[in-house]
Amino acid sequence: MSRLDELYDWFDSRFGLSHAQSFLGKAFPAEDSFLLGEVALFCFGLLVASGTFLGFFYEPSTAATQYQGSVMQYQGDEMPAAFVSVLQITYDVPFGMLIRRMHHWAAHLFIASMALHMLRVFFTGAYRNPREPNWLVGLGLAGLSMGAAYTGYSLPFDEFASTAVGIGYNVTLSIPILGEWLANVAFGGSFPSSATIPRLYFFHVLVIPLAIAGLLAVHMAILIRQKHTEAQRDGDVQGRETIDAEDDTVIVGLPAVPNQVAVSAVVFFLTLATLSLLSGFLPVHNIAEYGPNNPASTPELIMPDWFLMWGYGFLKLIPSWLSFDLFGVHFSAEFIGGLVLPGVVFTAVAAWPFIDYTPEPVHFTADPTERPWQTAVGMAGITFIMAASIAGMDVIVADVVGMETDTLRPYLFALVIGAPIAIGLASYAVLGGFGSDSPTEGTATMDGGAPNTEDDE
Numbered sequence: 001m002s003r004l005d006e007l008y009d010w011f012d013s014r015f016g017l018s019h020a021q022s023f024l025g026k027a028f029p030a031e032d033s034f035l036l037g038e039v040a041l042f043c044f045g046l047l048v049a050s051g052t053f054l055g056f057f058y059e060p061s062t063a064a065t066q067y068q069g070s071v072m073q074y075q076g077d078e079m080p081a082a083f084v085s086v087l088q089i090t091y092d093v094p095f096g097m098l099i100r101r102m103h104h105w106a107a108h109l110f111i112a113s114m115a116l117h118m119l120r121v122f123f124t125g126a127y128r129n130p131r132e133p134n135w136l137v138g139l140g141l142a143g144l145s146m147g148a149a150y151t152g153y154s155l156p157f158d159e160f161a162s163t164a165v166g167i168g169y170n171v172t173l174s175i176p177i178l179g180e181w182l183a184n185v186a187f188g189g190s191f192p193s194s195a196t197i198p199r200l201y202f203f204h205v206l207v208i209p210l211a212i213a214g215l216l217a218v219h220m221a222i223l224i225r226q227k228h229t230e231a232q233r234d235g236d237v238q239g240r241e242t243i244d245a246e247d248d249t250v251i252v253g254l255p256a257v258p259n260q261v262a263v264s265a266v267v268f269f270l271t272l273a274t275l276s277l278l279s280g281f282l283p284v285h286n287i288a289e290y291g292p293n294n295p296a297s298t299p300e301l302i303m304p305d306w307f308l309m310w311g312y313g314f315l316k317l318i319p320s321w322l323s324f325d326l327f328g329v330h331f332s333a334e335f336i337g338g339l340v341l342p343g344v345v346f347t348a349v350a351a352w353p354f355i356d357y358t359p360e361p362v363h364f365t366a367d368p369t370e371r372p373w374q375t376a377v378g379m380a381g382i383t384f385i386m387a388a389s390i391a392g393m394d395v396i397v398a399d400v401v402g403m404e405t406d407t408l409r410p411y412l413f414a415l416v417i418g419a420p421i422a423i424g425l426a427s428y429a430v431l432g433g434f435g436s437d438s439p440t441e442g443t444a445t446m447d448g449g450a451p452n453t454e455d456d457e
Contacts, residue, residue: 027253028260029230035267036117042271043110044212050103051205057093059085060201062157062194062293071288082157082197083292090287101279107152109275111145111307118142122378124365125356126229132353134222137215139350144212146307151204153304157197160285162293163302165200166191171315171338176329192293227251229365248363301395313391314341317413345385372433380424387416 028034059065061081067074069084070091089096118138121127127135154165169191172183186203188195228251237243237252254260290299304312318337323330356374368375390397391412398405428434 026256027251029253039113042268043106046106057089060198079292080157086156104284105278123368127353128358128362137219148208151200154200156287158287159290174332174335232364309392310385310388311342313388372431376424376428379427380420383423384420387419
């Protein structure tokens with residue numbers, strides 16, 4: 001026995017390496033859309049790496065500090081330490097601007113790839129039995145990622161960021177009964193207080209990332225334990241053995257090692273290249289232009305990033321007169337627009353696998369064109385979020401169309417209500433939903449199967 005064999009036996013006797021062989025041969029469907037989840041995973045890793053670099057130079061404090069750096073307009077000024085540290089990261093730390101930009105764009109790509117991944121799962125019916133738990137885990141990841149982005153807003157403590165975070169403080173404060181207590185926990189007291197930045201920094205760099213990492217681990221564990229979904233096969237697959245086209249107990253695809261590992265490596269470097277390209281050519285939030293937090297003034301234009309814009313649209317659309325008291329408890333328009341309506345959206349998404357429920361396990365993906373009502377609901381939902389996002393940009397829309405925002409708001413409200421219904425009905429009609437009493441679910445066509453297969457565990 002060679003020394004290499006002896007070394008392997010030594011590790012095998014302690015870690016059971018031979019049992020890992022079944023995992024190394026696990027089959028992955030060879031479909032490009034399945035790689036969106038990997039893009040999100042790699043973005044999270046890059047967020048952690050870039051955030052660690054930034055954390056070495058960032059100071060989570062609002063204490064007055066004299067600025068001595070490259071931005072001449074602030075030279076010698078007393079400003080919050082958080083703002084000063086971000087200025088130094090951006091203009092004085094080697095590669096600081098590049099890493100800060102990469103952190104920014106990785107956050108955007110992380111949420112975008114996750115959203116596209118969930119849309120792929122939705123429209124192909126990959127959330128159905130037995131994958132409802134992973135759908136809920138994915139929804140939790142989406143919510144946490146938006147929470148991470150929101151808490152990151154506050155960290156530069158510039159005029160734009162502090163105003164945007166102040167809106168979140170007011171929404172939190174509007175929660176009946178528990179609002180003041182939750183605001184104290186999340187923001188460290190009345191915003192902005194000396195505890196606000198350290199508290200949000202703690203959430204941003206530790207609590208939320210750990211929660212995301214935990215859910216990612218759960219998501220991957222469920223994915224490994226369960227079978228992947230795959231598209232319906234065109235016919236029997238010839239490999240080491242013949243796999244019947246209708247046999248959903250076996251996956252046809254690429255083995256995890258070495259094929260899928262090689263594909264994943266390519267996806268990682270493409271993700272890194274994309275973020276590097278964006279970071280090299282596209283600027284991010286210019287804190288030098290906004291200046292440090294000034295409670296006495298408000299920036300002319302305040303808007304969140306695109307992935308939070310729909311919630312901001314709800315806040316804009318809900319009129320103040322909608323506030324009411326019930327059994328001595330006050331329910332404000334801020335609470336309804338900022339938390340109730342987004343909560344309804346998340347609840348509807350969470351409940352969807354139990355609405356479109358299948359009693360028997362389903363391992364093949366479905367063709368969206370053969371699921372009229374499910375696809376119509378998805379199109380209506382996308383339109384609803386887009387219309388709400390447009391409402392969040394009411395100041396820009398009003399400027400473009402030459403109207404006052406108060407005059408424009410009823411039209412935006414009609415858009416948010418009417419457009420999803422119109423798009424949903426149109427999608428249902430185009431897919432033949434009105435022409436069939438019982439639309440049948442079909443399956444998507446697969447480009448072809450690799451010779452590797454995996455038995456159902």
